[in-house]
Every structure is written in structure tokens, then in C-alpha cells.
Amino acid sequence: MPLKRADKTPMSERDAELRSHDFVEVNEGYNFARARFEAERCLRCQDPVCIDGCPVRIPIPDFVHLIAAGDMAGAAKVLRSANPLPAICGRVCPQESQCEEQCSLGTRFVPVAIGYLERFVADWEMGQPAGEAPAQPTRAEKVAIIGSGPAGLVCAGELARLGHPVTIYEGLHAAGGVLRYGIPEFRLPKKVLDWEIEQLKRLGVEIVCNVIVGKTLSMDDLFEKMGYSAVFVGTGAGLPQFMGIPGENLNGVYSANEFLTRVNLMHANDFPNADTPVMVGKRVAVIGAGNTAMDTVRTALRVGAEKAMIVYRRSVAEMTARVEEHHHAIEEGVEFHWLTNPVEILGNKDGWVTGLKCISMELGEPDDSGRARPVPIEGSEFVLPVDNVVLSIGNRPNPLLLQTTKGLKSNKWGCLVVEDESAQTSLRHVFAGGDAVTGAATVILAAGAGKSAAAAIHADLCGE
Amino acid sequence: MARILEKRSLTPVTKLFRVESPLVAAAARPGQFIIVRVREGGERIPLTIADYDRDNGTLTIVVQEVGTTTGYLGALEVGDDILDLVGPLGMALEIPAGGHIVGIGGGFGAAALLCLMRELSARGDRTTIIIGAREKGLLILVEELADICDDLELCTDDGSAGFKGLVTERLAQLIGGDGPGRPDSVVAIGPMPMMRAVTDTTRDFGIPTLVSLDPLMIDGTGMCGGCRVTVNNEVKFACVDGPFFDAHQVDFEEAVRRNKMYVQQEQASKERAECRSLAMGQD
Ligand SMILES: Cc1cc2nc3c(=O)[nH]c(=O)nc-3n(C[C@H](O)[C@H](O)[C@H](O)COP(=O)(O)OP(=O)(O)OC[C@H]3O[C@@H](n4cnc5c(N)ncnc54)[C@H](O)[C@@H]3O)c2cc1C
């Protein structure tokens, strides 16, 4: 019988003071008792609206019920049937604006902790001994995947299961896309990503790093020289935006991409054991309030900043980061400057950052995005003394492949144009999905796009 | 992974490697570069493609040992693998055909002129190469460079070979009509102070000049923005928009300053690397 408990079962978290100095995962995960306790809260609604909130339509009540019944293998199977990256999504999805936002319990109580449960099942699955090696691809039509982020990884896995030989080409020296170089270890341990990649390899997927399509190989090479029958473009949105304010090229100014890449991909937190340094002074200001900004500001604390702050021109209500990350950031002592717009980065005579000049804002009428437009309050300029500024104001698709591939069409933001249903681009047998199509979005949307593109590619190649 | 097929010591701190990398060799164009990483936990560093051989699928790179990663690389031997090698990166050099083109190389920059000047010579341009060093023994690839251009001009600080003085002083003489004569355009590759001096030398004469900027890089694909430089008051990412830029528009002061951002860390890293190799030697 479902139990009506108002609150969700708490997730155990590592102590804020302790964790803000290391990279060990903050959330420790449910144990079996807690997971079951939480699963029992689910009402098993006649019309499970949570499913509507999930971009890949996981049959949520089914897997939650199986947890309550103690059938972990069954729960894992249901989960995987809909979401190929549950251990990752359970950790990073913005559940509060997806499944959990819809959950019926949420109208009066706290919604079921669907994300925590998803993670619990997926972690259980990772702990199981590997079964027999799955069947290897048998079909003749080879597919090349460009980019190893969630879109590419999922697309590759699905195609391999459908019998196609698949090769992923990745420009960096390690696979995973943003999951590797962007989202930090304390939120998404790399062993989770490594495990997923291992599963793909078991399926026969080949991953070739250090190949940039558009530079090392051209799109034409893939078809003509290498003999692929179709290509999936999952190149993400990795081009960092700058604000165009004075002082952006001072020493000590980073894009969030550079800052996070130095730490996550190049292990600057372990310098000088690892060879790549990152420059962090006592006070670090991060501009922006999305997931990337939150990851950056918390990383800054972990690599030695005494004071790390978020500077955002809108208010907390317009913040786009996951609510949980915001909470964790507060606990860890991050400072927040809402309604504060940077206008200039100040430096000393040697060109090092000394401060961030800002202007206070107030909220006005709603803008194009439907959010209240921040307007500057005249004469309210002030200077925040800081040693580093990290810009985290958004990323766009990287134009590299577009510039070198004739006939590949994009919109004015540089996003690839695809047919809604088929994910087909303007080029025959070339498909695309993930951030490269949508602009910077979410892991689950990229994963979902990879999955549906795989079905479309299979249909294109096999007429099925 | 890229296997090292040949290694030559050009000076005590400059090594030439020929490495197996068929895909990069097939796609490379003069002026482009690669990024390598030589050990787990290692840094990614950019290196110019000095030459490529499409038929044999090989690249030639020349490395000047200045710090941790170039030190590790310099210690590799024939038969070793370079852990990661990606490229070709950046834009190929573009110079209008038909004129007298002077290529100037300092340090590893002399090597970077190899495939570049050969291609210009092959398409029919009149080509002069000026290379310089402190003394004769530090000039690199003299024979190879002599083969691929119309005139090779050597400069040494002590006069032990060729012209006694700086490459820029010799360049000024050429502009004045001496030797192979006034260039129609100039390409300079080498240490920042040298490129800056070349830029100052050609500016007043309005001679189109390209320099190969070498900011710190990580990904080399436009993803991090760490390589940003200011050219003509615009911010450019050197890894994708460069590495060649109109020298007379480059904000050198900023470029030099940004390159020095990690001097202290580089020193710490080098000391750690030396400890590491000492420890390895004791095994
Ligand atoms: C710091 C940060 C935190 C985030 N946090 C969250 C979160 O908590 N929750 C959430 O849902 N989303 C989050 N996101 C967004 C999410 O990570 C992305 O939406 C998602 O990764 C997009 O997946 P993708 O596969 O489309 O591209 P990416 O993950 O960007 O992967 C693209 C890959 O393609 C490679 N590539 C690009 N061009 C080429 C080429 N020409 N040849 C070969 N390889 C190429 C790139 O190197 C990269 O590895 C975050 C993003 C960032 C940056």
C-alpha cells in the first residue's frame, strides 16, 4: 500500500566544510532501505503525469514500484529500456523542472525523489558482475559518430544494438564530451562515465580519440574513404561566449570552459603531479548562474579560492542551475551577488585582475525569454575586489565542422538544422542531435536525441 | 598514439622527430600545427608541423626543450609512442602568389619554414629564408632550408656564420635593396620578441607581414578561449582563426603578457618533472 509521507527521504551528503576542499562526490546515494522507503511514497497514479515530464518518457511508476518490491534487476531493466544513461541522468537531470515537477504528490507534499531513485537503481546495476559479452554487430552498414558527448554515446549504443558497426570520433584525448571536461567529479564521478563507455565497448563500439572531423578527416572522407553509410553529428555546443566588456583578456580571466577543462580533463587540481596548472587567487568571481557557473564556482573553492562568488544580472528566481546545486553551493559558502551586472574587469599595471566593476540592477518588464528584464540602476556602480573572473554566460555550437562541410545548413545561432522527426540534416545520410542542434541544453535531451536519431539512421540504412 | 620513426638532435636543446601519423599527414597544409600530450596527467602542447610526407604518412616536428612537456618529449626515442597527437589544427598559411617572399625563422621557427617555403617556391614565388642564432652551431636545418628557397641568409650574433647581427638587421638591409632585395611580403615564426622586432622593421615600409602567434592552448578547437589574442582590436582564438595574423594589427604586449601567466607554475612543474626523471633513473 502506498504510504503518504509528506517529505522525501533525505539523501546523505558529505559535510559541506569537508567536501568544499575535495572532489569526492557530494551526494552519497540511497542505501536499499532508504530507496525502498522512498519508493513506497509513490502513489502509482492512474495517469502517471511524471512520465509526461520526462523527456525520454521513462515508465517511472513501474521502476519505482519494482524498487519497492525489491526487484532491482527488474527496475534496472525498465529504466534502461527508456534511458540509456540512468546513472548519469539520475545525478544531473533538472528533475525539479521535469518528472518531479509533474509528480502528483508535489501539489500538496514533496514529490517522489525520482532522480535519487533512478541513480540508486543505476548504481546497483553498475555494481553487478558483467554478464556474457553481448552480440557483436553483424550488419554491413557502418555508421560514424562525431563527438562522444551523451548524444554521440547513446546514438552509438543504440546503433550497435541494432547490429551496426559503429565508430565514434572524438576530437579530445578522452571520450565523454561535457560529461568529461565540464561536469566536475564531485557531481558526476568519472568512474560512472567510464563504466558507461565500457558498456559501449563491450557492444563492439569503437572509440577513436584525437580525430577532429573537419580537420583530421572531412565529412566526405567518412563516406568516400572510410566507407561509412551514415554519419551522426553530436558535436555539442562548446564555443564559449565572452561579454565584450573591457578587461576580458587580462591575466586571470577565464571562460568557464577553460577553467573547468583545466581541472576536469587536465587534472589541474592535482598540479604539479599533473602538468597543467590553473590560476586561482583568493577571490574568484564567476559570472552567470547556470549549471556551468555553479560547477565553476564550487570548483574554484576546491582548488583553493578563499572566497568564491556568483555574479548574475538577474535574480535568484531566474537562475537556470539545478536547485540542488544552488543549495549545495550555499552550504559550501559560495557568495551570491544577484541583480549585479559586470561592466568592466579591472587590472593592475602588470595586467592581472584586481577587481570586477559592476552595476546594480532591478527587474523590469518581461523580456523575450519571458523572464523579467533586468535594468541597470543609474549611478549604482561598485567594485568587487577579485583576483579571478570566470565567464560563464553560455556556449554556442562550434562552427568548425560547419565551416569545412559544404551543404551542411545551420540557423543564425550556428545550430544545425534538422528535420524534426528524422534528425536528418541538409545532407543525405547525415544526422544530428544534442546541443549541436538545440544549442546548450541538457544531458537527457542530448541522450534522447541520440536515441531517436539512431532509430532514424537504422531506418534510413535498412528501410525498416 | 604516434610512433617515433626518427630522431635527430639539432642542437643540445632542439630535437627533430619524424612520427607516424597518416591521417594528419594526409590532411596537413603548410602553417598548421598539432597538439600532443606525452604522458598520463600530461599537458597538451601545440607544435608546428615542420614538414609532412603524405606518401609515407609521416610528420616532422622540431621541439625546443623549454619546460616540462617539451622536456619529456625531447627525452623520447625512436620506437616510443607519443601518447596523444591531434591535428592538423589552425588555418594554413595564405600569401598572395607571385612576389618575393621572405620567411624568417628563429629557434624552432626555422623548422616551421620547411614545408611552408617549399610550397611557396614550388608554386613559383621568389623565396628568401633568413634564420638566426647566437652562433653557428645553433643554426638548424641549414642544408634542408637551402634546398627549398632561392636564397638562404644566415645570421649569427657572433658572426661565426653569415651576417653578424640580428635577423631584423639583415631584413632591414634587404628592404634597402641589399642581397635578394626588398620583400613583397614577410612571414616570421619564432620567439615573440623576434616576431615583434620583424613587425616593427616592416611597418614603416608597409610590407605585408604575417606572424605565427603562439599563445597557450588547451584543446586547439575553439572550445576554451585560452588562446585568445587581440588583432585589429578584435578578439581572435589563435587555434582556429590563426596561428598566422597580420603582424601590424597584433597586440603584442597583450600576447606576451598572457604567455607569462603561468611562469611560476611552469617553474614548479619543471622542478617536479626533474625529480620524476631522477627517480626514474634510480630504478
Ligand atoms: C559545466 C556544465 C555543467 C552542466 N551541467 C548539466 C546538468 O547538471 N544537467 C544537465 O542536464 N545538463 C548539464 N549541462 C549541459 C549538458 O552537459 C549538455 O547539454 C550535454 O553534454 C550535450 O551533449 P552533446 O552530446 O550534445 O554534446 P557534448 O557533451 O558537448 O559533446 C560533444 C563532443 O563532441 C566533440 N567534438 C566537437 N566537435 C568535434 C569534431 N569536429 N570532431 C570530433 N569531435 C568533436 C567535443 O570534443 C565533445 O567531446 C552542463 C554543461 C556544462 C558545460
Ligand SMILES: Cc1cc2nc3c(=O)[nH]c(=O)nc-3n(C[C@H](O)[C@H](O)[C@H](O)COP(=O)(O)OP(=O)(O)OC[C@H]3O[C@@H](n4cnc5c(N)ncnc54)[C@H](O)[C@@H]3O)c2cc1C
Ligand atoms: C601554434 C603553436 C606552434 C608551436 N610550435 C612549436 C614548435 O614547432 N616547436 C616548439 O618547440 N615549440 C612550439 N610552440 C611552443 C610550445 O608549444 C611551447 O614551448 C610549449 O607549450 C612549452 O611547454 P613546456 O611544458 O615544455 O614548457 P612550459 O613549462 O609550459 O614553459 C616553459 C617556458 O617556456 C615559455 N613558454 C611556454 N609556452 C610558450 C609559448 N607558447 N611561446 C613561448 N614561450 C612559451 C614559458 O614562459 C616558460 O618560460 C608552439 C606554440 C604554438 C601556440
Ligand code: SF4
Ligand atoms: S507522478 Fe509521482 S506519485 Fe505519481 S506515479 Fe509518478 S512518481 Fe509516482
Ligand code: FES
Ligand atoms: S586552445 Fe582552446 S580555444 Fe584555442
